[in-house]
Amino acid sequence: MLTPTTYSPESFTIEHRPEQHLLIGRWLRPVPLQELQTHYEAMLEAALAHNSCWHWLLDVRRRPYRDAAAAQWFGEVYAPRLPQVLGQPVVIAYFAMVSQDVASEDDTLRNNMAQGSLQGSRYCYFNQEGEALAWLTQQP
Numbered sequence: 001m002l003t004p005t006t007y008s009p010e011s012f013t014i015e016h017r018p019e020q021h022l023l024i025g026r027w028l029r030p031v032p033l034q035e036l037q038t039h040y041e042a043m044l045e046a047a048l049a050h051n052s053c054w055h056w057l058l059d060v061r062r063r064p065y066r067d068a069a070a071a072q073w074f075g076e077v078y079a080p081r082l083p084q085v086l087g088q089p090v091v092i093a094y095f096a097m098v099s100q101d102v103a104s105e106d107d108t109l110r111n112n113m114a115q116g117s118l119q120g121s122r123y124c125y126f127n128q129e130g131e132a133l134a135w136l137t138q139q140p
Contacts, residue, residue: 001049005042012039014046016053022136023047026059036063040078043087044085055136059095059129065087080119091139096125127138 009032015024025043047053064070082090122139126132 005038005045007034007035007038007042007068012042013056014042016046016050017139018050019132020055021051021052021053021140022055022057022133023050024057024059027061030063030089033067033069033073034068037073037078040074044082047086047090048127052065054082054086054088054090057091057129057132057140058092061097065094065096065125072090083119083121089101089122091121091136092123094123094125095129095132097127114138 011027011029012035013026013028015026016022017024023043023046025039027039031039043056043058047056079090123133124132126135
């Protein structure tokens with residue numbers, strides 16, 4: 001059982017789109033790692049509150065997506081928990097204003113994508129929100 005997480009809506013928002021079985025998390029400013037971890041925990045809680053919603057759009061345009069410490073924490077600590085807690089792998093579209101090819105040039109992000117694949121999860125990076133949403137609707 002997760003403890004309810006609180007966070008400032010001035011730094012992060014969560015939107016649920018039930019018709020698409022989708023959660024959207026948006027960072028509104030750069031945040032330190034501890035606050036970022038709180039936001040990801042809030043996403044997991046929201047996913048559980050909405051019938052284990054496993055399709056996520058994460059808008060990371062306003063925070064650094066190439067933060068090595070954050071990427072390492074995500075890949076080693078947070079992401080491995082998701083399929084266990086939600087009962088299935090997650091599908092995450094990152095709206096980062098970069099393409100999948102650019103994101104995969106970063107060793108830590110490439111390792112996270114590979115590790116996610118081993119767990120059945122899928123992560124993809126997009127430079128257009130519409131493309132990210134279209135990709136999510138095509139995922140099982």
